Amino acid sequence: MLPRGPRAFSQAAATALRPPSGSAPERLCVAELPGSELAYFAEGGGGGDGGRPPRGFLPPPGRCFSFCVPSGPSAGERVRAARLHRRAEQRLSREPFGPGGAAEVLPLLAYAGPSGSRPEKGFLVRDRRRLPETERALEDLVRLILPPPARLLSVYEAAAAEDGGGGPLWRSLWRLQGAPESKVLLGRARVAGAAEPALHPAAPHLLDGAAVFASFEAARASLRECLSVIPEAKAVLDLVDGCPVHAKKGDFPVIVIEGLDATGKTTVTHALKDSLNAVLLRSPPPCVSQWRKVFDDEPTLIRRAFYALTNYIVASEIAEQSTKSPVIVDRFWHSTAAYAIATEISGKIQHLPPVHHPVYRWPGDLLKPDLVLLLTVSPEERIRRLQGRGIEKTREEAELEANNIFRQKVEESYLRMENPACQPVDASPSREEVLKTVHHLIKKQCHFP
Numbered sequence: 001m002l003p004r005g006p007r008a009f010s011q012a013a014a015t016a017l018r019p020p021s022g023s024a025p026e027r028l029c030v031a032e033l034p035g036s037e038l039a040y041f042a043e044g045g046g047g048g049d050g051g052r053p054p055r056g057f058l059p060p061p062g063r064c065f066s067f068c069v070p071s072g073p074s075a076g077e078r079v080r081a082a083r084l085h086r087r088a089e090q091r092l093s094r095e096p097f098g099p100g101g102a103a104e105v106l107p108l109l110a111y112a113g114p115s116g117s118r119p120e121k122g123f124l125v126r127d128r129r130r131l132p133e134t135e136r137a138l139e140d141l142v143r144l145i146l147p148p149p150a151r152l153l154s155v156y157e158a159a160a161a162e163d164g165g166g167g168p169l170w171r172s173l174w175r176l177q178g179a180p181e182s183k184v185l186l187g188r189a190r191v192a193g194a195a196e197p198a199l200h201p202a203a204p205h206l207l208d209g210a211a212v213f214a215s216f217e218a219a220r221a222s223l224r225e226c227l228s229v230i231p232e233a234k235a236v237l238d239l240v241d242g243c244p245v246h247a248k249k250g251d252f253p254v255i256v257i258e259g260l261d262a263t264g265k266t267t268v269t270h271a272l273k274d275s276l277n278a279v280l281l282r283s284p285p286p287c288v289s290q291w292r293k294v295f296d297d298e299p300t301l302i303r304r305a306f307y308a309l310t311n312y313i314v315a316s317e318i319a320e321q322s323t324k325s326p327v328i329v330d331r332f333w334h335s336t337a338a339y340a341i342a343t344e345i346s347g348k349i350q351h352l353p354p355v356h357h358p359v360y361r362w363p364g365d366l367l368k369p370d371l372v373l374l375l376t377v378s379p380e381e382r383i384r385r386l387q388g389r390g391i392e393k394t395r396e397e398a399e400l401e402a403n404n405i406f407r408q409k410v411e412e413s414y415l416r417m418e419n420p421a422c423q424p425v426d427a428s429p430s431r432e433e434v435l436k437t438v439h440h441l442i443k444k445q446c447h448f449p
């Protein structure tokens with residue numbers, strides 16, 4: 001079992017996103033370094049960490065750059081920002097950046113700035129070799145992707161200290177103008193390591209339309225903003241709008257089986273269907289599968305709005321079927337939320353929002369199942385099963401395999417879900433034994449009319 005976070009969510013923690021002591025910094029940022037280490041730093045002000053450069057940033061003679069995509073409070077502004085960020089991410093995965101390129105691209109979040117704006121997602125680009133091509137390519141990219149007022153590029157350089165160690169780190173902020181090579185220096189600021197806030201800076205915003213949708217309307221509003229750019233959004237909205245609102249469960253039990261890919265969900269759900277004479281449903285349902293690839297290629301915000309809405313389609317099917325027989329569901333809202341949280345919260349398992357945080361709460365307007373079982377297997381067994389199956393994986397599942405930390409964050413998020421909670425079931429034993437355990441839990445906790 002994975003370690004449970006010791007901290008529980010409280011309002012005090014939510015307000016603990018304070019800048020480091022000393023005079024107020026211009027901007028607070030967090031970058032995710034290789035190995036999922038988080039580097040918190042402050043630009044300007046007194047310098048949080050005794051003025052020392054943030055740990056693991058970049059020793060001289062290397063150079064770093066950063067830029068962010070500004071967003072706004074409305075659903076439309078958030079969707080536009082998410083798509084611009086995605087475009088930038090795609091370009092940064094190619095030459096001269098990306099794997100094998102001269103520069104290393106890391107996720108960045110600027111979470112407190114002079115304007116008091118929402119956190120802005122962006123990138124920290126580390127160029128160990130100080131190649132002029134890297135700077136030129138980044139400037140071109142910022143000019144291409146961002147609207148004129150947001151064409152800001154930060155350049156970080158550490159003065160090499162006399163004794164050969166790293167000297168102070170400075171950030172120069174440039175505004176890029178229309179013509180190539182034309183730019184204006186807006187200012188320079190000292191950069192220093194900053195204290196890690198009590199709560200990950202992305203956590204307070206997960207529920208306000210960023211990744212986890214607490215209601216049907218919140219998810220619908222985000223997908224509506226995509227109508228002009230993603231034609232498939234209309235088909236999904238038409239389907240969703242045809243479903244009854246606030247679908248109510250029938251008298252038969254509704255049992256959801258959750259878990260990472262290859263933990264045995266298909267095996268267990270098919271066996272339960274036969275043994276309980278139940279109807280088997282899955283989220284997302286087959287009626288949306290032709291659009292799934294389109295939304296899987298979109299940024300988190302849009303992808304999660306799609307999956308969130310498909311849960312409401314499944315809810316209306318559950319409502320109908322559970323009046324006639326038990327219903328087994330292969331993945332439901334817990335999957336949508338757990339993957340969204342693990343994607344949006346950079347760093348490791350200890351950076352997840354603490355237990356009892358509202359992000360782990362079931363949406364008030366979504367039909368609630370009677371029982372949710374979470375199948376868990378060791379990472380080694382899961383990989384053995386994936387390889388045995390040999391089918392094509394979704395991009396995210398491929399990432400899971402490569403990224404053990406991400407897998408742990410998904411599983412821990414599942415375990416923090418509340419009302420209904422995900423009850424863990426060790427799915428490593430034989431199929432027969434796992435089924436026996438599952439039957440036992442169903443018999444103990446579900447009422448059959």
Ligand SMILES: Nc1ncnc2c1ncn2[C@@H]1O[C@H](COP(=O)(O)OP(=O)(O)O)[C@@H](O)[C@H]1O
Nearest residue numbers: 261262263264265266267385389429430431434
């Ligand atoms: N208890 C088990 N022991 C050994 N292998 C299993 C067990 N349960 C499932 N498998 C095998 O593991 C692979 C993944 O199982 P599957 O039910 O498709 O998982 P999921 O639906 O969660 O992706 C399949 O090849 C399946 O036959």
Ligand SMILES: Nc1ccn([C@@H]2O[C@H](COP(=O)(O)OP(=O)(O)O)[C@@H](O)[C@H]2O)c(=O)n1
Nearest residue numbers: 261262283284307331332335336339394396
């Ligand atoms: N209710 C759901 C179901 C799937 N998903 C997403 O879909 C992916 C897994 O779906 P899948 O169909 O490949 O899963 P398996 O049933 O094959 O394990 C996850 O990575 C989630 O991002 C979701 O967000 N919400």
